[in-house]
Amino acid sequence: MLRWGAAAGGSIALGALLAGCSPQSTAAVRSGHADLSFWTHDPGYEKFFTEALPVADRKSDFDFALDITTIAAADIPTKLIAQAVAGTGTPDVAGLEIGAFCRMLRGDIAAELLSDLSPSVASRKDDLIGARLTPFSKDGHLYALDSDTPLCVYYHRADQFKALGIPDDLTTWEEYMDVGAKLNKSKGVSLHAVAVTDPGGTLQSYQILLLQRGGDLYDEDGGIAIQTPEAERTLRFLVDGVQSGAIATVADMYGPSLQSGLKGGTILAVDMPSWYASYGIKPNVPEQKGKWKVRNLPRFAGGGSTTSVGGGTGFSVLRDKPLTKAGIDLVLAAYLDPDQQVKRYQDLGYLPTLRSVYDDPRLAALSDPYFGGQQLFGVYKSVVDDVPSQHQSADASILQTVLSGYLIKAYKGQISPKQALDAAAADFRGQTRA
Numbered sequence: 001m002l003r004w005g006a007a008a009g010g011s012i013a014l015g016a017l018l019a020g021c022s023p024q025s026t027a028a029v030r031s032g033h034a035d036l037s038f039w040t041h042d043p044g045y046e047k048f049f050t051e052a053l054p055v056a057d058r059k060s061d062f063d064f065a066l067d068i069t070t071i072a073a074a075d076i077p078t079k080l081i082a083q084a085v086a087g088t089g090t091p092d093v094a095g096l097e098i099g100a101f102c103r104m105l106r107g108d109i110a111a112e113l114l115s116d117l118s119p120s121v122a123s124r125k126d127d128l129i130g131a132r133l134t135p136f137s138k139d140g141h142l143y144a145l146d147s148d149t150p151l152c153v154y155y156h157r158a159d160q161f162k163a164l165g166i167p168d169d170l171t172t173w174e175e176y177m178d179v180g181a182k183l184n185k186s187k188g189v190s191l192h193a194v195a196v197t198d199p200g201g202t203l204q205s206y207q208i209l210l211l212q213r214g215g216d217l218y219d220e221d222g223g224i225a226i227q228t229p230e231a232e233r234t235l236r237f238l239v240d241g242v243q244s245g246a247i248a249t250v251a252d253m254y255g256p257s258l259q260s261g262l263k264g265g266t267i268l269a270v271d272m273p274s275w276y277a278s279y280g281i282k283p284n285v286p287e288q289k290g291k292w293k294v295r296n297l298p299r300f301a302g303g304g305s306t307t308s309v310g311g312g313t314g315f316s317v318l319r320d321k322p323l324t325k326a327g328i329d330l331v332l333a334a335y336l337d338p339d340q341q342v343k344r345y346q347d348l349g350y351l352p353t354l355r356s357v358y359d360d361p362r363l364a365a366l367s368d369p370y371f372g373g374q375q376l377f378g379v380y381k382s383v384v385d386d387v388p389s390q391h392q393s394a395d396a397s398i399l400q401t402v403l404s405g406y407l408i409k410a411y412k413g414q415i416s417p418k419q420a421l422d423a424a425a426a427d428f429r430g431q432t433r434a
Contacts, residue, residue, distance in 0.1 A: 026320050031061035034326035037091040038066045039080070041073035042313070044348050045095055045147070049334055051343075056333035062326045073313075077103035084113055090318050092327040096144055098135055098312040099200065099396065105138055105222065106394035115319040116141040120328055124336055127354045131389040136314040144314025145335045148350035150273035151380050151387060152208050152308040155281055156191075157268045158293040158372070164189070173209075173237065173298045180246025190248035191269045193261065194238060196411065198252035202404040204310055205253070208271060210234045211388045212308035213300050217403075222393040224428050226403070226421045233302065235410055235417035242411045249411065259284040271297055273310040274380060278349040282370055290372045296383050307383040309390055351380055358384055395432045402427040 040046055046068050053064045069091070071079060077100045083089040090113075096104065104110040118141055121128060129149050136144035164183060170176055180191035195201030207217055215230030225231070241247035248267050251257040253276075261267030262285045272280060281292060296306050315335065317327035334340055341352040342362055352358060363377045393399065406420035415423070 027322060028325060029322045030325060032063065033065070034062040034323050034330075035065045035067055036093055036323055036327055036330060038068045038093045039071055039076055039091040040068065040095040041071060041076060041097060042095070043070065045313070045315075046070065048344060048347060049330070052330075052334040052340055055337060055340060056330045059333040059337070060326070060329035062329060064326070064330060073097040073100050076100055080113065081109065090321070092321060092323045093315060093317055093331060095147075095313050095315050096136075098146075098314065098392070101136060101144060101314055102392050102394055102396040104143060104316075105392060110138050110143045111141070113318060114143040115317040115324055115328060116143065117145060117317070117328065117331075118142045120332055121145070121336065124354065127356050129353050129355055129384070129387060131309070131387045132312065132353050134389040135312060135392050136316075144316040145331055146353055147313045147315065147335070147344070147348075148275065148311070149353050149384065149387060150275055150309050150311045151351060151383055152212070152271055152273050152297055152310055153294050153379055153383075154297050155270050155272060155276065155292060155294055157265070157288070157291055159291045160189070160265060160268050166191075171299060172301045174301045176298050177237070177241050177244070177246045180241070181244035184245030189266050189268050190261075191246055192241060193248040193250050193253070193258065193267050193270050194242065194411075195252045196249045196408050199400050199404040201252045201254075202407055203400050206235065206238065206403075206407055208273075208308045208310050209238065211305075211390060212297060213302075213304040214388070216389075216391050217396075217399060218391040218393045220391055222391065222395075224393070224399065224425055225391075227425050231421055232417050233300075235407070235420060237300075238407075239410050239413070239417055243413060254280055254284070262288070271308075274351050274376075275311060275349050277368070277370070277376070289370045292371050293374055294371055294376050294379050296379055305383075305388050306386045307388075309387060345377075351384075355384070395428070398431050399424070399428050402431070 038049065050066060056064050076094060076096060080090060080094060104114065121142065132146040132149050133142055136142060136146060164187065166179055170179065176191050183189050194205035210216065210231060213230045213234050215228055215234060216225050219225045238247065242249060248261055250261060253272065297308065299306060315331050317324060317331060338354060338357050341354055341357045342360055344350050345352060345363060358381045364375065366377055367373045367375050403424040406424045409415045410417050410420040
């Protein structure tokens with residue numbers, strides 16, 4: 001049982017606090033008007049769920065309305081837990097960014113606060129992409145439905161690749177890095193980039209390739225899993241790329257240093273999730289419309305997947321509230337209806353979480369003018385069956401802090417990849433044991 005020191009002087013378990021502060025009346029509402037308290041960090045979700053209300057009305061016995069509160073992603077779990085301890089003011093539905101959801105994995109927090117959605121999605125279980133259930137599950141229970149299957153792809157300046165004579169038939173990361181090292185020496189360009197100032201971005205740059213290679217930061221039980229051959233080989237690959245210049249270092253994957261590299265033509269490619277087209281490439285270099293293309297990630301010569309994942313936001317429903325059933329009905333209607341999955345991609349750029357929707361001709365026919373009219377969905381469909389699972393830990397924030405620092409030391413050549421991973425694991429275990 002979790003000890004919730006901040007809430008109760010370190011002596012009372014959160015479960016007991018929640019039980020003691022439960023609302024006096026939790027009579028379940030089974031039909032009729034449902035004015036749901038809805039928390040999200042993103043106006044895009046606000047718009048999407050609002051527009052999904054007529055669909056939910058048709059699919060359930062409720063007449064829905066939303067009372068929406070916008071809160072920073074990192075603050076939602078803090079406020080959610082605080083309001084639960086206070087016994088008032090919790091939402092009916094909450095969107096939890098994948099990193100923030102880790103807070104729900106500590107002790108019994110998820111089980112105490114959130115509805116288990118497993119029975120509600122049972123009829124769709126074979127169609128739901130299992131790898132995107134893993135990050136929002138614990139002990140066999142599903143506590144949120146993901147908004148995306150954030151497949152990672154290789155964004156590249158097709159015009160510059162052609163001008164520089166980069167062969168079209170390169171298939172492995174090792175081949176790209178060999179070419180990139182030579183081009184960096186002769187032309188001052190790089191074929192990839194990693195973040196080194198933002199701890200979350202620094203970790204994600206490593207995690208994307210680690211997942212592709214077949215590793216993970218955590219095991220199925222949330223234990224640290226970075227002292228593996230896959231973890232060391234992934235870091236060695238990145239260190240070699242950074243030191244050769246094939247991989248550029250930037251402060252983060254969104255801000256001025258990346259933008260400078262993109263605009264100046266010194267960073268010609270990045271591996272990032274599908275949503276990065278709308279949130280990274282296009283906003284930073286709108287003037288380069290028509291010059292970029294998307295392809296599947298190069299493979300590692302030693303094996304692994306054709307893709308990876310990064311990011312995600314799961315929508316959870318608070319348990320044992322009068323409108324819990326209504327909240328579940330809303331999330332299911334908005335997220336498990338095939339037409340809504342198509343609309344979510346069209347509106348927000350988030351890929352379907354139902355495998356069958358990848359066969360929808362409406363998605364196959366979409367072309368993106370920014371990417372020279374390329375039909376991007378064909379790239380995503382070609383790799384979706386290879387998507388790796390991503391495990392999480394309640395102590396993810398600790399690993400983010402310690403590992404990001406050691407990754408940077410390894411990039412600088414101050415320590416070896418093995419030393420970096422061993423030191424990060426030791427620090428993590430020391431801090432989580434306390």
